[in-house]
Amino acid sequence: MSELVPQASIHLGKTADWVVITPDAVWVGSTGPNAVHRIDPRSNQRVATVLLPGEPCAGLTIGFNSLWVPLCGTPTTLARVDLQTNTLAAVSQPGPAGEEGGIAASADSVWLVLDKEGQLARIDPASGAVKQRIALPPGSYNPLYRDGMVWVTRADGAQITRVDAASGGVLGSLATGPGPRFLTGGDGIVWTLNQGDGSLTRIDTRQGGTSKAIALGTPGHGGDIALGGGMVWTSMPKIPLTAVDSQTGVVLCQWTGDGGDSLAIGHGAIWLTDYNAGTISRLDLSDAQARCRRSPGT
Numbered sequence: 350m351s352e353l354v355p356q357a358s359i360h361l362g363k364t365a366d367w368v369v370i371t372p373d374a375v376w377v378g379s380t381g382p383n384a385v386h387r388i389d390p391r392s393n394q395r396v397a398t399v400l401l402p403g404e405p406c407a408g409l410t411i412g413f414n415s416l417w418v419p420l421c422g423t424p425t426t427l428a429r430v431d432l433q434t435n436t437l438a439a440v441s442q443p444g445p446a447g448e449e450g451g452i453a454a455s456a457d458s459v460w461l462v463l464d465k466e467g468q469l470a471r472i473d474p475a476s477g478a479v480k481q482r483i484a485l486p487p488g489s490y491n492p493l494y495r496d497g498m499v500w501v502t503r504a505d506g507a508q509i510t511r512v513d514a515a516s517g518g519v520l521g522s523l524a525t526g527p528g529p530r531f532l533t534g535g536d537g538i539v540w541t542l543n544q545g546d547g548s549l550t551r552i553d554t555r556q557g558g559t560s561k562a563i564a565l566g567t568p569g570h571g572g573d574i575a576l577g578g579g580m581v582w583t584s585m586p587k588i589p590l591t592a593v594d595s596q597t598g599v600v601l602c603q604w605t606g607d608g609g610d611s612l613a614i615g616h617g618a619i620w621l622t623d624y625n626a627g628t629i630s631r632l633d634l635s636d637a638q639a640r641c642r643r644s645p646g647t
Contacts, residue, residue, distance in 0.1 A: 350606035370615030412454025441477030577614025
């Protein structure tokens with residue numbers, strides 16, 4: 350990782366985890382303090398910190414002029430941060446099924462898995478109330494909304510389930526690698542990062558859900574995945590970055606070293622956390638891409 354010199358590095362707390370991008374900001378979660386932080390990508394400066402009544406533990410998503418933050422604690426809750434005022438607007442129940450879950454927003458709802466039995470909730474963004482509960486395979490935790498569908502990985506198994514976002518109807522499941530958790534998607538492709546064997550699964554939703562397995566050699570707890578610049582980017586502690594060609598599925602390059610865990614792509618940059626150091630770094634996206642092209646497979 351020493352060859353990727355950060356354009357900026359910002360210390361946020363004891364730990365730094367979960368990143369989401371908006372057109373004018375980068376939001377990052379932390380513990381010590383339990384908070385989310387707003388970074389201005391024009392200045393690379395933290396411009397706001399919003400303290401939370403619990404640990405941000407299961408992803409971040411943007412929707413309805415708000416940042417949605419699942420919180421672990423007793424009980425678990427869901428926080429809503431106003432993007433205009435950078436203030437905590439509401440805290441509601443129920444909350445996430447547990448750590449390393451996720452959250453998604455569609456055109457009319459927020460989606461969150463509530464328990465280890467796989468109960469997916471459709472949440473009214475105005476009131477915070479659960480409008481619909483959908484039974485998924487037990488051990489499903491992480492939702493992603495794309496193209497009218499909510500895709501939910503089953504971390505306690507080896508599959509991903511499709512849900513029609515309009516009706517809430519379950520449309521079936523597709524096989525993945527073992528322990529799929531974090532996922533991303535675009536252009537008719539859904540990608541899952543599989544913690545069980547450190548692989549990717551590439552699912553072509555336009556061709557009946559055909560899939561391809563891609564070995565990364567990055568198994569273990571934690572991690573993240575994002576799509577940007579024609580590449581799929583993954584992160585795991587000690588293997589902070591791996592880049593895969595989004596068209597061919599070929600592993601282009603991999604960086605090892607300290608840091609890693611969560612990432613997002615936006616504003617011409619890779620925003621990468623070092624969980625244990627409590628920092629987020631801005632890496633130039635074009636520089637990382639160029640290094641991959643010069644030294645593919647390394």
